[in-house]
Amino acid sequence: MKRFDYLMPSSIKEAIEAHLQYGNRAKFISGGTDVLVKMKQKALDVDCLISLRRIPELKGIEANGNSIRIGAMTTFREIIGSSLIKERLPALWKASSVLANPQIRNVATIGGNISNAAPSADSVPPLMVLDTKLIIQTSNGLREEVLEDFFLGPGSTKLKEGEVLKEIVVKLPSLECKTFFIKIGRVSQDIAVVNGAIAMETEGDEVKKVRCVLGAVAPTPLRLKGVEEKLLGQKITPDLIKEVQHLAEAEVRPITDVRASMEYRRHLSGVIVKRLIEMAIGS
């Protein structure tokens, strides 16, 4: 591996100052399971890694009125161990438990997963189907970004140089809102070939609210607005599900890569949307 400096600031302020000194020759590192792999593959070339591991303000999971606050440096292990998240954000809980493998989950963080901005990031669809915002610490104070608008392309976000993703704030879904997550890989432990989440609320038989997000089918995690529009106000029938399945296939923009072909991803998009709807009404 190429040589780099490794700094371990103990406060966000220190971290930001360090980053501003190095400019784009530095990068923040949380669990390291993405950044270090990229460094080894020479897909990332920086002179300094600034660790966020020892900054207490970035940790913690707590309920805050009608939202849950998750510190960016919360590991997936901590998320899985949180009964609060298991109960109130079950789709995120599910995504966390199928991400990578136990060793990775012990150090990888939700902030890292989001900032890495892979189109296949598992934590993103479950967050994006709810009202989620990101609190970002800058040298001038805090600012907010809506998760849904945060991604610019594969590996690219609205996070600027010298900014630290501080926490993720998720508005708690109502108790009537059903959320589910599905991940399809080639084998049980894999980067998602396609993943997806749904948040759906029905009143009687009709869909009152619905949001559906698929990952790994576009340059960024994709909200299927066409699918959502189709479902809104409707009674879920097998025919509607079939229609929506076709719509999903048409709405996504997947690519062919070493993991899967565009055609298979398109096909899976329809399957996942179908299954998410079935799970949402089944419960």
Add this chain to the structure above:
Amino acid sequence: MKDLSFVGKAIPRPDAADKVAGKAIYIHDLKRPGMLYGKIKYSDYAHARILHIDTSKAEKLPGVRAVITAYNTPEVRFGFIRDNVALKKGKVRQFRDEVAAVAAIDPEIAQEAIDLIKVEYEELPGIFDPEEAIKEGAPIIHEMDPRGRPKTDNIVPVSWRFVAGDVEEAKRKAKFIAEDELQTPPISHACLGTAGCIAEFDLQNNLIIHTKTQIPFLAQNDFNRALAQIGLKGKNTRVIVPTLGGAFGSGLDTHGYEYIAILLAYKTGRPVKIVLSREEEFKTLSPRQPTRTKIVQGCDENGRLLFREVKMVLDNGAYTSWGATTPSVMMLPISTLYRVPNVLYETLLVYTNNTYCQAMRGYGNPQATWAIETNLDHLAEQAGIDPMDIRFINKNIPNDISPMGLHITTCGMEECLKAVRNKLNWDEKRGKQRDKARGVGVSCLFHVGGSGRVYRSDGTGVILKIDDFGYATLVTGAIEMGQGLVGALIVATAEALGITPDRVMVVTGDTATCPWDVGTHASRGAFTACNAAIMAAEKARAKIFEIASEHFLNRVKYKLDQLKKKDPNFQLPDLGIKGQLQPEDFDMRENLIFLKSDPNNEYLKVPLDELVREAHFKEQGTMIVTEAFYDPCNQMIDTKTCRGNLSATYIFGAQGAEVEVDLETGHVKILKYVAAHDVGKVINKHTILGQIYGGAVQGMGFALCEEYKSEKGRMLNPNFLDYKILSANDLNFPMEVELVETIDEAGPFGAKGVGEPGLVAVAPAIANAIYDATGIRITSLPISPEKLAMAIRKKRNSS
């Protein structure tokens, strides 16, 4: 067979404790004083002329001790048709071609130096499909053959053709015929411990090389040839094999990186270590031979197989290694799996700019069985016969000679098929669960079980040494690569000798001190080494009993005298021995020598160690060291007629799967897997199960998810992220193993070799089950979820 104390039991292997303690030393852990680290620069193109190599900057980098290319080192030519060289000159023919190498004081500096080497190329058009490579106008990959004669095509001068009976005639007579085209991709060995070596010279210019190999003596020969090429003719090589982190056939060849390490060691005068990174392991180590097969089989109205015609086009890659000889093994199932009187097998091997291939567990058998067994199910369907029944109808039988001249002695195929039929509840399930997308499938297998004479010698030597403490050391040139050879050897040696397995120490892996062995291939390790151990043990027993005839009674009387001294009231027993004892009066079990005529008499037992010391510590003493060289009763295959009894015995088996298919995503869930194997005799229960489970799971990877992907010669998935091998989480289903013991007299205690068979039948068993579940026959491996889902979708859309 006499009462066995240890054979058949689950005996912990002697190397297990060190391995779980992290104390075993693999090539990665080994350091030699003054060692340098070597790194290799690979080609930037699949096919190009080398115009210029600039190593000036690399040479100046502090810490670099040598930079070598083909232009400043003697040519080292290798490969079984000698068409490969260690460092490439003039031309590169594949991305993994070695163009330069560096030795430096640490691996980071070595890598930095590699990056500083600049190579100028003139790119040439590449050819990546064997069927394209034989067309007129295709770029020529080797313009000269290894002897320097001009070459104007891409056909490899190695071909295989087997003919038995008259296939054309049989085609006319057959009532039912099925034809298929099937493919298998290259497969990476994916050993957890990557390949590597440390090469060094002593002050007489003999080479000592610690290396990952399964063929230390053949490697010694290869390296001696290399020494001759670098000007050291007559010098010798000592090959030392450290603990291996898996091999699966990747150690049956000598590799470019080994010759490069030797060149670097020679140039610097220091030990040079080269260890492949995981990426290099995937990209630069030869994978399993891919195949494209056209198969036709036909049967009569009763389902009796009349003919089998198999034609293969094999992508040989840029150089020739054992991949090119896989047809010599594929010939075995093609000619002999099931009783088929008329067989035609033809291959065409073609050079391309893809990677070249080497041996991998099964050595072609998995690829051939994939074609035969998938097509057989197709034929069964044509004939309206249940696939299980058609296999019973055509099953191999004991004491038969196949069209290839293979002498089948014991044969447990019928028992194996029965086991699969019963354990899968075949009759209740086959053809009855399509509504649930569930199905059952079966495949048989047949492989060498008594080694395979692929070289002129098929021998394994051992030396057995009994020390003064009653411990036996079994020294052999056979190699432990994880498969459990040592586990089998301690049992066989202990049993044959009459001591306990905890007192057997196995020493392997050093050409200077271990007796010759041709190599650990063809599932031969336990078969030959245990047979040799038994021979050596019998000689040792003869010596021990010879000594006993002289010293046994002395020891007995001495001990009785001691007892009497301790307790004057002790009554000296009447031993009932008249006259001189003879060697044949004795037996030995569990470290004790006793009289056959009075085996339970506690006074008439002498521990082995006492007897050895008695014989050793005196004037004109003697030691107990015996040797044996076991070379099985088998033959090399005649290369013209492709006939010969390649193995001393053959192993049969049947495997079956019950699967459930997710028709939307294409994922195949195995509900139950059954592996029934005719193993002759179980020597060590732990190691035999390990080989079958392990082989079966590699087979599942072959069937469902493994694929070396490349595009225009460039490997696309050189990491575990995208070259998927199965994890524990993928395998949560019962795997039942049935061990059928046919007790073959050629084998040690009746045992046959089982290293490879576990893998051979898996892919067709699973594919046949998928067919039962979905009505879809996938003919190319792997049957990935994508492939299956899209095939299901296509079928649904067209109907």
Add this chain to the structure above:
Amino acid sequence: MKRVIRFVLNGFEVEVETDSHMMLLDVLRDKFELTGTKEGCGQGECGACTVLVDGLAVNSCLFPAFEVEGRHVTTIEGLIGEGAKLHPIQKAFVDAGAVQCGFCMPGMVMSAKALLDENPTPTEEEIRAGISGNLCRCTGYVQIVEAIQLASQYIQESKRG
């Protein structure tokens, strides 16, 4: 940049100077010559480099050396007791016939330890999930799962008596 890091290694307080771009795996193997922990892939996919940091199983190939400052690290060498006594988990692997080439074993045993420390009587499914980050090419995992079940038994027994 160089730095002296201080941490507890297999129960002993240690300190060592290391470079900022080094991973824990390099420090263990090169500085401490604890070669039990292996590099299988360098990318966190195979688990051969698994060690425990503060009781959690991590891939040491992706764990920056500086980050062990002040932490407790346990490697495979840390499981051997006095008198070269195998830890019950190690003994179980030997007794169950789970060891073949052995390269994955140190990492596998450490993951098993982390699993059993947290969940002393896991189901088969939990075992398989717990070692899902440890690849083995030799065994097919069957005897490894049996070994972990046996290890659980051994540990329960030793607690009782």
